[in-house]
Amino acid sequence: MSDQEDQNSPDFDLGQATADLSLEDIIEFFNAKLKNHNCPACLENSWTDVRAADSIHGLIAQPLNGPVTVPAPMYPLVSVSCNNCGFIRSHMAAFVLSWKESNGKK
Numbered sequence: 001m002s003d004q005e006d007q008n009s010p011d012f013d014l015g016q017a018t019a020d021l022s023l024e025d026i027i028e029f030f031n032a033k034l035k036n037h038n039c040p041a042c043l044e045n046s047w048t049d050v051r052a053a054d055s056i057h058g059l060i061a062q063p064l065n066g067p068v069t070v071p072a073p074m075y076p077l078v079s080v081s082c083n084n085c086g087f088i089r090s091h092m093a094a095f096v097l098s099w100k101e102s103n104g105k106k
């Protein structure tokens with residue numbers, strides 16, 4: 001594992017690592033970690049990666065009672081949409097990346 005793949009390395013780029021995750025990586029994570037692979041809305045099991053190319057999809061955090069922080073802390077997500085009903089599920093990208101690394105996948 002190189003320093004750029006190690007999430008504890010100062011050189012690690014979580015945004016780039018998230019962008020580099022494939023739909024196959026995400027589906028493998030679901031299969032390994034989730035008890036229910038089906039869509040919680042319609043129970044189908046068919047997903048499409050809805051992340052836009054060359055962008056990071058994530059949650060932005062701001063304090064409840066303070067000034068807005070720019071740039072705001074962001075937590076990258078992997079998001080997939082159900083091919084049957086459009087329900088979107090998101091998972092913290094750091095969890096998918098940690099799982100991938102711990103299973104020797106590149």
Ligand SMILES: [Zn+2]
Nearest residue numbers: 039042082085
């Ligand atoms: Zn669905």
